[in-house]
Amino acid sequence: MTLSSPVTVEGKRVYLTDNRGEVVCLDANGMANGNDGPFFDEAAHMTPPANSDAPPKPVPGADTRPEPLRPPADGKLLQPGPLDADIIWVCDLASVAGIWPHDGAHSSILIRGDHLYLNTATGVDNTHKRIRRPDAPSLVVLDKRTGRLVARDGEHIAPNIFHNTWSSPSLAQVEGSPLIFLGGGNGILYAFDALITSGPSPQMLRKVWQFDFDPDAPKTNVHKFNGNRREGPSNFYGMPVFKDDRIYAAGGGDLWWGKNEAWLKCIDATKKELDANKRLIWSYSLQKHVLSTPAIYNGMVFIADCGRKFHCVDAQNGTPYWTHEVEGEVWSSPLVADGKVYLGTRSGAFYIFAAEKQKTLLSRAQLGAPISGTATAANGVLYVATMTHLYALSL
Secondary structure: OOOOOOOEEEOOEEEEEOOOOEEEEEEOOHHHHOOOOOOOOHHHHOOOOOOOOOOOOOOOOOOOOOOOOOOOOOOOOOOOOOOOOEEEEEEEHHHHOOOOEOOOOOOOOEEEOOEEEEEOOEEEOOOOOOEOOOOOOOEEEEEOOOOOEEEEOOOOOHHHOOOEOOOOOEEEEEOOEEEEEEEOOOOEEEEEEOOOOOOOOOEEOOEEEEEEOOOOOOOOOHHHHOOOOOOOOOEEOOOOEEEOOEEEEEEEOOOOOOOOOEEEEEEEOOOOOOOHHHOEEEEEEOOOOOOOOOEEEOOEEEEEOOOOEEEEEEOOOOOEEEEEEOOOOOOOOOEEEOOEEEEEOOOOEEEEEEOOOOOOEEEEEEOOOOOOOOOEEEOOEEEEEOOOOEEEEEO
């Protein structure tokens, strides 16, 4: 399994979720300035050479969590060098939080003060029809200094997770209170109080409100719809985005196992006592499946779907300004920077549009390999990663 979590950097610390269900804190300088500790067993996390013994193939229906990394066949541990990572601490969510990671871990980590907020990537086992950890949390909070688990949700989401917990949490100040938003693997959007108090750990996060993204979808015995492309539950892949007291979220049927329907919806984030049915401000139907996080700019919402269509929608009322047929499915999210919108596709096509209400395609390039991640802009440079290369482009 590959690493699919974007890293979060704060000062000299790098935080990520790895492909073994662990949260890892790294020294941004790596081993170049020595092994800072308190973690000193970096060798156990290093990949053995390609000629070492391969791990055994999984038995269908068995425990398919990744095997611990093993030393090479000669029994000697690998030795970290100056170009290797320096691990500060590791939190194994499987043992600490009781989760069952499916397809690795996917959360971008959110930092607030001394705390890290992240989804746990808990989900089904390899049969795709069974939840091995029905009591597992979907959202956890760790102490960023030590990796200690300090809080978790208590919403019992796991039994109704159709596939996995894909969506990363987001944070906003709403009516004077900091709220954490999470798109659950059960198709429910949650708002939690972000405040962490002192006391025994782990605390239970207080739910402020919830919103059923797909109220007509089945809510129980969800795994019987596995492989049904016409009906079934919804879930989220992208992050909920907050703007002007509204949440913009994209969700729908699961890409691999669910129905084709998908939507972009605008939801009222205020008034904790507001009836859930009254939170919906508008809904916009997408072409087919959606993995993207919406990008909001100057009264417009940009979103791409797996029906090979890119959309520019009015943020106020959900009416489309324009759409564009793109080459290939879109797993990444659009990025707005320097008055332009950047988007890559799984066919390797990379598009640049003007971030305007009238469609203007400025450029299209073929990068030769699938683009699954969102482009990143920093210091006048645009970074685009394909499955084989990393490109740096002048903005």
